[in-house]
Amino acid sequence: MTRRLSMDGAVELLEGELGSGQRALDDLVTEDVWLAFLRFGRRLFDVPDTPDADGLLFQYGIHAFDGPPAFTVDLTRQFAVSDSNGDHDHYVQVHCEPRYAVVQELAERPVWATIQRLKPAEIRVYQEPA
Known part of the structure; x- marks a missing residue:
């Protein structure tokens, strides 16, 4: 039987x-971040045995939530949490957000082709209840 990991350490x-990869976060390009997120996505966590209890989400766009505008790619893993009766209570989300300077190319070309080899200006990793 495979041991499932606790969400607390996600x-x-x-x-x-x-x-x-033994490289500083400052040296990672988008492809490195993506491959790390895929490895993380393959790990088995202790979640309820229900449909959609463990999912991978992706969104991107230009945002200025906590600073100047940045092109942000939000790679998210979402875990369902059940209450003591086994009913859905809430979700917990673990985010990996590479952020980039806003450049014209991002408005004109397919996103992945544009950012694949770019170095993010910042990479944020955090967890929040959804």
Whole structure:
């Protein structure tokens, strides 16, 4: 039987995957971040045995939530949490957000082709209840 990991350590596990190539976060290109997120996505976590209890989400766009506008790619893993009766209670989300300077190419070309080899200006990893 495969041992399933606790959601409590998900952020640290994702941070470990990002650093597993022995490179500083400042040296990672988007492809490195994506491959680290895929490794994280293959890990089995202790979640309820229900449909959609563990999912991968992706969104992107230009946002200025906590600073100047940045092109942000939000790679998210979402875990369902059940209450003591086994009913759905809430979700927990673990985010990996590479952020980039806003450049014209991002408005004119397919996103992945544009950012694949770029170095993010910043990479945020955090967890929040959804």
